[in-house]
Amino acid sequence: MAGVVVDASRMHLTKNDWAELLDALSRLVGKQLLEIHTYDFYAGNGVWRALPGDIRARIITLIFEWLSERKHDIVYSAVDKEKFYSERGSGPYADDIGSVWRFMALHICLAIQKHFQGLEKNKGNTVLVFDNEEGEASNFIGLIRNPPEWTDSYYKRKRRPVQLDQIIDVPYFGDSRHVGLIQLADFVSFFLRKYVEIQMGVSPSYEDEPRLVEEWARSALALSIPKSAIYLQRGRCNCADLFYRCAPSCLLN
DSSP, X not given: OEEEEOXXXXXXXXXXXXXXXXXXXXXXXXXXXXXXXXXXXXXXXXGGTTSOHHHHHHHHHHHHHHHHHHTOEEEEOOOOHHHHHHHHHHSSOHHHHOSHHHHHHHHHHHHHHHHHTTSTTOTTOBOOEEEOOTTTHHHHHHHHHSOOGGGGGGGTOOSSSOTTTTBOSSOEEEOTTTOHHHHHHHHHHHHHHHHHHHHTTOOOSSTTHHXXXXXXXXXXXXXXXXXXXXXXXXXXXXXXXXXXXXSOGGGTO
8 A cells, every 4th residue: 555645735737737638548449548557557458459569668657757857755655464364363453454455544544643753833723635445444444543552653643633633634535537636646556566576485476576566666665754653663653663564574674
């Protein structure tokens, strides 16, 4: 799971640029596109079938270069499912977390809180917008409205501040067809996942895939909020250590 952290004062520029990208790709394939389904785009499925792989690869590189120029941050979380289900069977947090999706979404909220609480005059300035997850939305909103106390140690909450005080209200959910930045977050997430899969032994689909995917993943990770807010290398509390233990090892090194 990945998120794009956008300053509201510059958000409209990124939204407009993404819409222009969709228009350009629509002209390229001869069909109006409402969104980029990254899986289909990468695989050359559907409307992308006639677009050669080297052209698609160049477009991916250009999108990451464009994102870097926008100077937005990204935040991410990843789960090795085998580790996650092992932790659920033995740890005390299963009832609070519930699912892999909720685990990663909670981790992203905690990482955002930890990183941005150090900024001056920044209390309650973050709005979270997730892609539609009908089966998760209600439970996740309840989790963020009343976070379990064991999450407080992740960002060293003191007694006086309310929990997750960087976040305005509850998370919102939107349709990716209408929210370009959700599409952009999905794009980033796809290549981080592809990188992890290859590192964990999934066979590449073509000869240059390991090299290209690593380049794209490194472009994404270079934009990340500090790793100390996501996967702290030492001095972890029990909460931070839970997310660390469940992460794919290739993202910890």
